[in-house]
Amino acid sequence: MTLPRYVSTLLLCAGAVACDGSAGYNHHTGGGDDPDPPPPTLPGAVAPAPAKFSCDAKAVPADLPLPRLSxxxxxxxxxxxxxxxxxxxxxxxxxxxxxxxxxxxxxxxxxxxxxxxxxxxxxxxxxxxxxxxxxxxxxxxxxxxxxxxxxxxxxxxxxxxxxxxxxxxxxxxxxxxxxxxxxxxxxxxxxxxxxxxxxxxxxxxxxxxxxxxxxxxxxxxxxxxYRIEHGTTAGQAAAPLSAFELASKLSYQLWQAPPDDALWAAATDGSLMTEDGFNTQLDRMMKSPQLRNSMDEFVNEWLRLDELPSLIALRNDPVYQAFVGAEMPTDATRTAMFEDVQLSAYNTIVSGGSVSDFLHDPKSYTADPFLAGIYGVPTWNGTGPAPVIPSKTRGGLVTRAAMLATGTASTRPIHKGYMVRNALLCQQVGAPPPNASDRPPAPTDRMTTRQAVSQLTSGGSCGGCHNNTINPPGFVLEGFDALGRERSVERLFNPQGKETAAPSVDTSADVLLYDSESRAISSAVDLSRMIDESQLFESCVAQHYFRFAHARVESTSGDGCLLSEMESVARSGAPMADLLKTVARHPTFKKRSFQ
Known part of the structure; x- marks a missing residue:
């Protein structure tokens, strides 16, 4: 079944959090011309999670039989x-x-x-x-x-x-x-x-x-x-790609398009088959604006940005009108929210920033006045340094408007908790029970969102998973409303849109990341630090990018060597660009397996 954006009212855990991370922590090397200093660590910082992937040199990775162009x-x-x-x-x-x-x-x-x-x-x-x-x-x-x-x-x-x-x-x-x-x-x-x-x-x-x-x-x-690959050695289980097969694989990987003239020339004269020639083309392609063709798609689908409903579908609803206020967002604002996240990733890559820097990036990348207003910054024209969001309560990626907005007046903490677990930490949560409602808990004129969610999910078979796994990250993010605006109170409305109460928002929660690594926190900044210190995010980015790059789900045994290398790069504080290069430079990229 296809679940809506907010997943489901009830998510029944199949077991404990099941995604581990990786060791080898080297926090924040920064990147670019104006790297931001690393945020201070929490008292009792979370220990890096164990490595998720390991290399078996004898394992043979699989290849898609006949890759169809997307x-x-x-x-x-x-x-x-x-x-x-x-x-x-x-x-x-x-x-x-x-x-x-x-x-x-x-x-x-x-x-x-x-x-x-x-x-x-x-x-x-x-x-x-x-x-x-x-x-x-x-x-x-x-x-x-x-x-x-x-x-x-x-x-x-x-x-x-x-x-x-x-x-x-x-x-x-x-x-x-x-x-x-x-x-x-x-x-x-x-x-x-x-x-x-x-x-x-x-x-x-x-x-x-x-x-x-x-x-x-x-x-x-x-x-x-199709992207047809015969290799250059007949009858072998794994054959080196030809220069033109390699050019196509590299171009579709990084640019989503056929080889350009320079890459074609490198294949024609054979220089692409040399280490120096290959690295020259790889570095050139990584610096090209065409890289955004693949990175925007990767970020959009990894973080499920386009699942955000229209921000104007409920413009005639009295509650939504009262919640939004005098100025209604537009469809262009929704698009700008996506681009804000995509540009954060792209600018992290081109500036030399690390995966950790992307998680904590404090800059705004929008020309949309409504979104810029949410962040409290001037609009950005796309050139020069992007404005830094002045708020000290925002926590980088997890508090970008695209990650917080819902298209309604309700914040949907269940959806956000699941997003943190599954998309940012690569932790699986079991399927909801057959009788789970597909309507998310919503505030009433007397009950806050947190109260409504807790009342519906804290007991019975749902409680173990919601109380310990799903709800806490979502509750920590209750300091932001359903448009991504900061708030200290939650305004409650009756069905006619009249404000009935404005109780203080409770953002405190005990967040368990893995094993016994749990902390009592109350801010999005603390949540981001916990995620980063555990290094689960870095491992998760590597895992997602592997799937995107190879157009298939990984085999932890057959693909362990590449995954382990990608994980190490992501966790080392190396530039995020190196994660992409690791895929292209790995020996398996230049070969075709016929097993």
Missing amino acids: RTQLMNSLRFAVGRALPKDADALWTKLAPDLARYPADRRTPAPGDLKGGFSRLDQSIQQTQIDVMYDLGKVVAQELTSTDTRRNTLLGACASDSQTANDRACLETFIRGWGSRVLRYPLPTQEVTAFADIAGTTPVDRASVADVITTVLNSPWFL
Whole structure:
């Protein structure tokens, strides 16, 4: 069953917290030009959790049999194909294609086994008939647009397509296939394949309809729709990738798109196969703005940002109106909340900050006036230093508005507690019982949110899990309302939107992280420190990024060596960028396993 954003009113634990962390703690090296000093540790700081992953050098990691391009990657590849064919018309043509592009089905985000929510769209490797049908239609539409006029056809094929000679028509078409087709299919087409594609045009190689048929076929080739890897050594269980296979793997990993000219050139001249050449390309790609193409998707899906409902759906509800106040947020504010988190991660990476720095990042990254007002900062234009949020009660990531807003007047502490456990600590919580309500506890005109949640979840079979695992992190975050604004009281309303009371907010809770590591805290800052000191967050980021990078759920045995290395990097205080580089530099990245 698909659970709503707030998970469920009742979550029945299958057992104790089940996610361990890692040892090897080196807290906060900072990064960038203006690194922030590490926050002071709590009295009786939480001890780093044990390492979650270990390396068995004899284990053989698995590979996806035939990696299908995700929807995002496929759309970027299609746009690349259009851009290489008709650079000057590409933007206008792409806009014209929008209705057909929208028909391609979205990938499904399937949670990992044992998780109730989450998952990455890259993990959807299913093949649907709808995908095949729509891609065929897209190939036809793109081909027809690229050849819609003699001028466009001539741009594709060159002057030989319109001269008075016919003897050179076949060679004209083959030159186009060898150039454009190789880049679109991401490997140098051998003569026999160029011939096979050209044969589709029959006896009229430069006829516009014939050229369109060739383009349609190229865009529906398995080499276009999948990331095919044969390796360079036949008959072995694990074979090194070719230069062009490696270029594609690296490009789709970091940019969600086909190799650019520089990466293609490095594959062509062989430099990509050398350690220095590979590192040169990796460093270049990590510094490119195109890195955001993958990082935004990773952060959005890891933290489930787009599960936040509309902030204006309840704009006519009297309680929501009274809660929000004079100025209603907009749909643009919701988008800005997502971008605030995404830009925090991206700027941490490009500035040299660590995973820990991302968790504690105190800056605001928004041009939206409403969100900037929540943070008490000026809007940011995207250049220069981002403004620092002045509040001393915010705790970095866990108190960004996207993590706190609910689209209602209620704060949903159950959802927030589950988010901390599952998305930030990689701890699993058992499924709710069959009779669990799908309506979250809400405050009344006389009862606070915390009181309503406690009344409904503290007893019976639900109490053990809610009291010890789910509710406490959510209660600590009650110092922020359902828009992410700081508060010391909770305003209660009757159904007509009249304020009936404003009791003080109770943010105290005993938070158990793992084993016996429990602390009585009362602020989001303390919660962030606990999470960081345990190093569970660092281990969890490594685990989530592995899934995103490999488009599959990890095997703790087969993938233990890479996971252990990623975990160590994340916990060491090294730049967060090194976590991404660790994946690309690992020996398994440059090989294809056929076991």
